[in-house]
Amino acid sequence: MRILMLAAVALSISSACLLYGLSYDTRLLQARVRAQEQAIDLAHRDIAVLKAERAHLGRPARIAPLARAQGLGPASEHQLTGSPAAALASVLAETRRRSASVVQGN
Numbered sequence: 184m185r186i187l188m189l190a191a192v193a194l195s196i197s198s199a200c201l202l203y204g205l206s207y208d209t210r211l212l213q214a215r216v217r218a219q220e221q222a223i224d225l226a227h228r229d230i231a232v233l234k235a236e237r238a239h240l241g242r243p244a245r246i247a248p249l250a251r252a253q254g255l256g257p258a259s260e261h262q263l264t265g266s267p268a269a270a271l272a273s274v275l276a277e278t279r280r281r282s283a284s285v286v287q288g289n
Contacts, residue, residue, distance in 0.1 A: 239245075250256075
């Protein structure tokens with residue numbers, strides 16, 4: 184009977200230690216999850232701020248005066264093409280003309 188009582192006491196003490204260890208690990212995991220959730224919330228707030236800044240900086244009313252101050256204007260009709268292939272061909276032709284004029288000039 185004494186051996187059975189000692190075994191029960193030892194089993195209950197070992198169970199208590201095991202449960203305490205599990206509880207401690209659970210608290211650590213909860214703290215890590217909480218920290219990651221806070222980091223995610225901070226990242227979401229930063230993304231929202233960056234989107235707002237991009238929207239503010241990309242306003243046409245802000246860009247137009249800056250572009251005109253640098254001598255830029257609306258696209259002319261000869262700059263617009265119907266397809267990307269045509270645009271590439273016109274850029275290549277212009278590049279060839281410029282390089283030929285540079286070679287002839289030297």
